[in-house]
Amino acid sequence: MREVTVKSMKLARDLDGMLDEALERDLLIRIGWGRGGDEKPKSGEIGAASHLPADSRVLLLGDLGQCAGAMNNGGTFTLQGSADSMLGAFQRDGRIVVEKDAAERVAHNMSGGVIIVQGSVGDDAGAGMSGGTLIVRGHAGKGVGSGMSGGTIVILGSVGTEPGQGMSGGSIVIAGSCPPPGEGTAMRGIEPEELSEISNHIEPMGLSIEEDALVLVPSGGFPATSVELPEPSVAEGFESIALIPSSSERLPVHTSLDPLTLLMPVGSEEGGLLFPIPWLIEAETAESWQDGVASEQPALVRRSPRACDLLHIDEANLVECSAYLSRCAGIVLDLDGIPTMDDAEIEAILVSLSSKMSEDSLILLRDGVDRVDHLFRLVIDLDLDGAVVDAAAPGGSRAAAALPRIGLAARAMNLTGQGRHLLIEMDEAPGAEDLLISVAAGCSVLVAPPPASGLEESLQWLQSTIRGWMIGLGIDGLEKLNRRNLRALDYDTASISGLRLIGYDRPLPMWLGN
Known part of the structure; x- marks a missing residue:
């Protein structure tokens, strides 16, 4: 773990420890000063002062890294210093002053509250905003307000190229020089009502705005261009792959079997998540699964997790997930469900999330199979516990074709050799063969939704069927499954998967050496 990550985690945990008492006693939390009032400024911490609850107040001295004040949910954060990228990103409510x-x-995908920057800001300030107010006393880079759908941006200085590119709502007020606006954006003079409203925000700061300020709004005659992303799906599962014994040995029916799977945090000998069968069930919530086999089967949920559940986090629940982090077994951050970020910004988001979890919780990343190399690199560089690879692809994919992509990328980076976990995601409820094929292909657990009805009965059937398959395959533990237990049932499947062709019992020549 990098030094900046360690000190960022410490800062986040220390702040969380002070919040309850501060809220109860209505205290201002001061960070960056010693007990005697001497200055001890922070430097470069990432994910600082994130997920602030309503009515909290934090004053911090120093220059912070990425995602400072992100996911603000009603707190007041004052930074006596500067901040790196994504200041106040995803803010829902509250007030931030830098x-x-x-x-x-700055204020990326913000939906409410106020953010004030006394200096200047970089590119794409207020991009994706849907509400709230962003005020910048200095200048702004290019792309200010790109893709915004609501809210107000006030720039008292000048702005860079393509302001308001692709905006569909809201307004951008610019007091300084402004180049021609981006596509779909119109420019006009400021109206008296707007001038009065903005003055209410900036006059307490000793600032004013002139009547010759410009306002950018969506062009009424140019409809905003909508983007319909293709729906990813799995056109064919593992139907063309068979399971066979890897030896001639037979197991008696009364053999003691171990169908359990344990996912352990990297470098830890405590904690971990135990799976009765290697299936992580996707569901909105599993809080009602209190009895029977389902009560012990882990699920990937979006809210109200049990102690054995992983929390699926994307932009839709990035703010409110903080209420659940202390009681889940771990998190899966969905890279496909959040805006594009660089490595440092992703790490900052993870710091803000993991600081609210127990130290033995699992932290995984999720992305599509088409981005598996980038996904695995991030898992290793950020020292995470594993990855969830979605086998679906736009236009429909074949699950058999995903196996070599996952396997070769994992082998090249020695992912499993470092104790990290691979999970593969499918879009339909699995059968026993699907679970065993996934394990044999090197994926510890299969992620998939439950059947439309009868989850308890399905789990009971899968448990008994998996045990039957283990007897038939001659293995007493799932860890003994490997690719030698898999056969492609036809030439086409063998050619895209690299598996041995049944009857031929060797990979096709094109796969030799891989």
């Missing part, structure tokens, strides 16, 4: 400059993507 006394110096901030870098790129």
Whole structure:
């Protein structure tokens, strides 16, 4: 773990420890000063002062890294210093004041509250905003307000190229020089009502705005271009793959079998998540699964997790997930469900989330099979516990074709050799063969939705069927499954998967050496 990550985690945990008492006694939390009032400024911490609850107040001295004040849910955060990219990103409510400059993507995808930057900001300030107010005393880079759908941005200085590119709502007020606006954006003068409203925000700061300020709004005659992303799906599962014994040995029916799967955090000998069968069930919530086999089967949920559940986090629940982090077994951050971020910004988000979890919780990343190399690199570089690879692809994919992509990328980076876990995601409820094929292909657990009805009966059937398959395959533990237990049932499947062709019992020549 990098030094900046360690000190960022410490800062986040210390702040969380002070919040309850501060809220109860209505206290201002001061960070960056010693007991005697001497200055001890912070430097470079990432994910600082994130997920602030309503009515909390934090004053911090120093220059912070990425995602400072992100996911604000009603707190007041004052930074006596500067901030790197994504200051106040995903803010839902509250107030953030930065006394110096901030870098790129200030107030990214903000939906409420106020953010004030006393200095200048970088590119794409206010991009994706849907509500709230962003005020910048200095200048802004290119792309200010790109893709915004609501809210107000006030720039008292000048702005870079393509302001308002692709905006569909809201307004951008610019007091300084402004180049021609981006596509779909119109420019006009400021109206008296707007001038009065903005003055209410900036006059307490000793600032004013002139009547010659410009306002950018969506062009009424140019409809915003909508983007319909293709729906990813799995056109064919593992139907063309068979399971066979890897030896001639037979197991008696009364043999003691171990169908359990344990996912352990990297470098830890405690904790971990135990799976009765290797299936992580996707569901909105599993809080009602209190009895029977389902009560012990882990699920990937979006809210109200049990102690054995992983929390699926994307932009839709990035703010409210903080209420659940202390009581789940771990998290899966969905890279496909959040805006594009660089490594440092992703790490900052993970710091803000993991600081609210127990130290033995699992932390995984999720992305599509088409981005598996980038996904695995992030898992290793950020020292995470594993990855969930979605086998679906736009236009429909074949699950058999995903196996070599996952396997070769994992082998090249020695992912499993480092104790990290691979999970593969499918879009339909699995059968026993699907679960065993996934394990044999090197994926510890299969992620998939439950059947439309009868989850308890399905789990009971899967448990008994998996045990039957283990007897038939001659193995007493799932860890003994490997690719030698798999056969492609036809030439086409063998050619895209690299598996041995049944009857031929060797990979096709094109796969030799891989």
